[in-house]
Amino acid sequence: MRAHFLLVAACLVPAAHASSSCRAQSPALRTPVVELYTSEGCSSCPPADRWLSALKQEAAAGRVVVQGFHVSYWDRLGWVDRFAAPAHNARQREIAARTRSPNVYTPQLVRDGRDARDYAAPRAGNEPAGAVIRLERAQVQALADVTPRVPGARWAAYWTVTEHGHASKVRAGENAGEFLQHDFVVRQFVPAGTHAGTQRLEFRPMAAEEGHPQQVNLVVFDPATGIPLQALSLQCSG
Secondary structure, eight states, rough: OOOOOOOOOOOOOGGGHHHHHHHEOOOSOOOOOEEEOOOOOOTTHHHHHHHHHHHHHHHTTOOOEEEEOSSTGGGGSSSSOOOHHHHHHHHHHHHHHHTSSOOOOEEEEETTEEEEEEOOOOOOSSSSSEEEEEEESSSSOEEEEEEETTTTEEEEEEEEEEEEEEEEOOSTTTTOOOOEEEESSSEEEEEEEEEEEEEEEEOOOOOOOOTBBEEEEEEEOTTTOOOEEEEEEEEEOO
């Protein structure tokens, strides 16, 4: 996983035009963020994966940012999850430490930075966003202008690239013999540092693969609590 940085001027327009112009602006209210920690080696994970896939319509409408983080600690049972990465394990452990959870597990649903045991559909509340995100994806880079609601306030962020339409025929481990399908698979996870005031962030997403619709996501959060201030997802056609 690598981030490459380029400087390009951008003129950004509201999210309603994202499909044609590949630009978006976050709404006034905070968009919910859903993270699922899952593994192809975990027998209880496929139902959670199917639940995640059912959020496509909500995500496409900009009502939620959805990310499926595959972890690797189930690989020891004989099946190596090709979507897992050490950085995903580390993020899950970071959330556990921040929330004082004694362990990590799969499937784990994290809603807005906090462990969530219910699989209710995510709903936008009436909470004003803590930041405004203007996001654009060009040919080989994504650019974001982030402005905190409180001038000069500190914030942190991370990028992800997620993809739909992946599948695996599992041949070992707890899911041996199963055909698993995945959406919102995190293929890149890149922390974007901690900042104060308005900043521009620049990121080079991995190349899109035919047959796997790709989203570029930016989550801006409070560095002290990990709770999102705002999040935005952008899927470009072509």
